[in-house]
Amino acid sequence: MAGSRLPRQLFLQGVATVFMFAFSSLYTQIPGLYGPEGILPARRTLRPQGKGRWQQLWETPTLLWEAPRLGLDTAQGLELLSLLGVLLALGALLARPLRHPLVYLLLWAFYLSACQVGQVFLYFQWDSLLLETGFLAVLVAPLRQSLQGKQVLQGGPAEASPHEALPFWLVRWLLFRLMFASGVVKLTSRCPAWWGLTALTYHYETQCLPTPAAWLAHHLPVWLHKLSVVATFLIEIAMPPLFFAPIRGLRLAAFYSQVLLQVLIVITGNYNFFNLLTLVLTTALLDDHHLAAQPAHGHHKKMSISWPKTLLASLSLLLELAVFGLLACGTVYCFGLEIDWQQRTIHSRTTFTFHQFSQWLKTVTMPTMWLGVASLTWELLAALWRWTQVRGWLQKLSATVQLSIFGTATVSLFVISLVPYSYMEPETHGRLWPRAHRLFSAVEHLQLANSYGLFRRMTGLGGRPEVVLEGSYDGQHWTEIEFMYKPGNVSRAPPVVVPHQPRLDWQMWFAALGPHTHSPWFTSLVLRLLQGKEPVIRLLQSHLASYPFHEQPPTYIRAQRYKYWFSQPGEQGRWWRRQWVEEFFPPVSLGDPTLETLLKQFGLQDKSPPQVRSSRSTLAQVLLWVRTQLSPLEAPTLLWGLLVAVGTVRSVQALLTPWSLQSSPPTRGEKHRLAPKKDLRAACEQATPAPNSCNSGSRTPRRKK
Numbered sequence: 001m002a003g004s005r006l007p008r009q010l011f012l013q014g015v016a017t018v019f020m021f022a023f024s025s026l027y028t029q030i031p032g033l034y035g036p037e038g039i040l041p042a043r044r045t046l047r048p049q050g051k052g053r054w055q056q057l058w059e060t061p062t063l064l065w066e067a068p069r070l071g072l073d074t075a076q077g078l079e080l081l082s083l084l085g086v087l088l089a090l091g092a093l094l095a096r097p098l099r100h101p102l103v104y105l106l107l108w109a110f111y112l113s114a115c116q117v118g119q120v121f122l123y124f125q126w127d128s129l130l131l132e133t134g135f136l137a138v139l140v141a142p143l144r145q146s147l148q149g150k151q152v153l154q155g156g157p158a159e160a161s162p163h164e165a166l167p168f169w170l171v172r173w174l175l176f177r178l179m180f181a182s183g184v185v186k187l188t189s190r191c192p193a194w195w196g197l198t199a200l201t202y203h204y205e206t207q208c209l210p211t212p213a214a215w216l217a218h219h220l221p222v223w224l225h226k227l228s229v230v231a232t233f234l235i236e237i238a239m240p241p242l243f244f245a246p247i248r249g250l251r252l253a254a255f256y257s258q259v260l261l262q263v264l265i266v267i268t269g270n271y272n273f274f275n276l277l278t279l280v281l282t283t284a285l286l287d288d289h290h291l292a293a294q295p296a297h298g299h300h301k302k303m304s305i306s307w308p309k310t311l312l313a314s315l316s317l318l319l320e321l322a323v324f325g326l327l328a329c330g331t332v333y334c335f336g337l338e339i340d341w342q343q344r345t346i347h348s349r350t351t352f353t354f355h356q357f358s359q360w361l362k363t364v365t366m367p368t369m370w371l372g373v374a375s376l377t378w379e380l381l382a383a384l385w386r387w388t389q390v391r392g393w394l395q396k397l398s399a400t401v402q403l404s405i406f407g408t409a410t411v412s413l414f415v416i417s418l419v420p421y422s423y424m425e426p427e428t429h430g431r432l433w434p435r436a437h438r439l440f441s442a443v444e445h446l447q448l449a450n451s452y453g454l455f456r457r458m459t460g461l462g463g464r465p466e467v468v469l470e471g472s473y474d475g476q477h478w479t480e481i482e483f484m485y486k487p488g489n490v491s492r493a494p495p496v497v498v499p500h501q502p503r504l505d506w507q508m509w510f511a512a513l514g515p516h517t518h519s520p521w522f523t524s525l526v527l528r529l530l531q532g533k534e535p536v537i538r539l540l541q542s543h544l545a546s547y548p549f550h551e552q553p554p555t556y557i558r559a560q561r562y563k564y565w566f567s568q569p570g571e572q573g574r575w576w577r578r579q580w581v582e583e584f585f586p587p588v589s590l591g592d593p594t595l596e597t598l599l600k601q602f603g604l605q606d607k608s609p610p611q612v613r614s615s616r617s618t619l620a621q622v623l624l625w626v627r628t629q630l631s632p633l634e635a636p637t638l639l640w641g642l643l644v645a646v647g648t649v650r651s652v653q654a655l656l657t658p659w660s661l662q663s664s665p666p667t668r669g670e671k672h673r674l675a676p677k678k679d680l681r682a683a684c685e686q687a688t689p690a691p692n693s694c695n696s697g698s699r700t701p702r703r704k705k
Contacts, residue, residue, distance in 0.1 A: 008283075011137070015137040017093060018277045020085075031535035038528070041074075062117060078117065085107055128452075129178065129450070132449060135448055142164055161403075163406040166403075168284060173414065189456045193461060195350055197335070198226065199229055200232075202460060204269075239258070244371055254285060266498060273499045333351065365425040369428075387400070420440070424453065468559065469559050472557075473555050481549075484542065487576055493575055499639055529549075555589055561582050
């Protein structure tokens with residue numbers, strides 16, 4: 001297998017990018033979600049219970065315990081962590097030396113701290129996925145960055161340390177667990193839409209925040225929707241085992257299939273940073289040779305290749321063709337694909353039963369774990385072989401210590417991850433090694449390994465349920481309260497907000513799926529709107545003038561449940577059609593017994609007023625000033641502004657770097673290191689006539705003058 005230096009750097013930059021988006025998106029919503037006047041004030045979540053400082057930190061791992069020492073309340077501490085997270089992520093993106101384990105450890109610790117007080121608004125699978133990926137970045141990040149750029153340019157060794165490629169394997173294992181489990185749960189849920197291959201006929205209009213492209217995708221032919229579901233099962237269930245294939249072509253085919261799926265999801269849905277994070281994980285399937293993509297000089301000349309290499313390449317090609325043929329035949333058989341030449345369609349149907357799939361899952365779950373064991377064993381052996389190549393007793397000692405630490409951490413995290421992975425098959429979960437269960441239980445609260453299963457069931461099969469808030473001054477004339485992102489006005493086009501996640505809009509989507517009592521936070525939202533709290537209003541409309549009750553809070557608020565459908569192509573000026581279903585939340589006003597009863601039932605009453613002493617601290621004043629400067633910007637504008645700024649700086653760096661490399665002469669030590677390589681290249685050119693026979697020491701052979 002080729003080296004993984006470039007994929008690792010790409011992975012680290014991708015993780016930093018996702019952290020930048022996640023922290024900045026969360027920062028814009030903190031006052032309305034977690035401030036003293038927010039929907040779920042964060043100060044209620046951290047209450048000292050008389051335990052020791054370190055015990056308290058271990059049981060509830062959040063740095064926000066230290067906020068009072070800085071003169072901040074919990075929400076202000078959360079703002080500080082978010083801003084520091086954005087700055088650290090920007091630093092890791094722009095400065096290679098900052099892609100250090102300590103930086104990624106801080107990013108992980110900051111986001112874990114936020115999740116501890118985030119309550120229902122941070123209970124998403126991509127938040128758990130970001131925490132798990134962020135911790136892996138701590139292990140993947142190299143301890144030293146200074147010489148790596150020079151080694152790449154000078155054709156240096158593929159690995160600076162024997163252990164460096166080892167933790168990166170865990171990224172591939174995480175990607176496998178994410179995709180394979182997401183495909184399996186669609187069938188184990190017994191959802192009729194997935195089993196009937198009709199899920200995508202509903203998905204585009206019933207997902208949380210569709211894009212304008214989702215309207216177009218929704219009106220595609222039904223046979224194409226069903227074929228797309230078949231392709232989804234192929235990509236999520238059949239392709240992930242190829243992540244561990246020893247043949248490079250199979251891994252690259254699996255890589256591009258995952259990229260295709262994620263790009264299509266990005267185009268048709270606003271899933272914040274989730275798809276970007278999944279694309280970052282796919283870098284574990286790449287290698288240096290594929291990313292470099294440099295055409296060899298003298299490509300017109302024939303290369304002399306030994307017959308064993310030719311035979312091995314031929315066998316690899318035959319095996320690739322056999323695997324692709326097997327996947328194609330299996331897909332045709334399992335889903336009964338038939339081409340109708342007259343109607344120019346492809347018919348598909350599920351040809352296996354739930355019982356057959358359950359038996360198959362019981363058969364393959366444990367072997368997939370052993371596949372992971374075999375692949376990890378190979379990576380460990382490769383690391384040991386690289387360790388044997390280290391010269392010098394001091395370097396050998398350092399490599400031994402690092403390999404021992406990172407090897408143990410890699411194996412431990414793999415064992416821990418087997419527990420949540422086995423959740424999808426209960427029988428296998430029960431037969432798992434007992435020590436793995438104990439190890440997982442000990443660190444479960446740190447979210448080092450999580451279970452995944454996206455789009456388990458299709459919702460809104462009879463129409464997309466949507467909650468519409470209404471306000472009134474007299475209880476007779478009602479005015480709808482629009483949200484910036486979720487569907488409401490049938491004439492407004494679906495927005496494009498990725499990579500921002502409006503967390504209130506997302507929770508409104510979940511609230512519409514059941515009664516309001518299943519979403520206690522909704523009662524608090526109603527209370528804050530009746531009180532006219534500006535931080536909460538800004539979650540609905542960033543420009544207060546767009547809020548219909550910006551001059552005076554409404555006297556009454558109620559909520560109605562509607563069903564929404566995408567409009568038909570012939571309807572002009574309308575994106576949606578809707579129909580009233582029922583009352584979701586009764587009309588209430590401040591002091592209303594119904595409202596007071598609900599607030600008391602859910603523990604949402606303001607029993608202790610927020611302390612004002614923290615607002616006088618210098619740090620609190622600085623945070624307030626930063627908030628004032630950034631508040632006029634909408635969240636998507638802020639996030640895209642950060643991305644454009646990073647792209648501009650990186651472009652300038654790319655333009656200046658070649659000039660600096662050419663203008664700076666090599667040091668004396670570099671001359672001594674380069675001299676043996678030149679002598680070796682010259683000796684090889686004299687010994688063999690083939691121009692590329694010795695380019696293992698250099699990526700691009702020199703042209704003869």
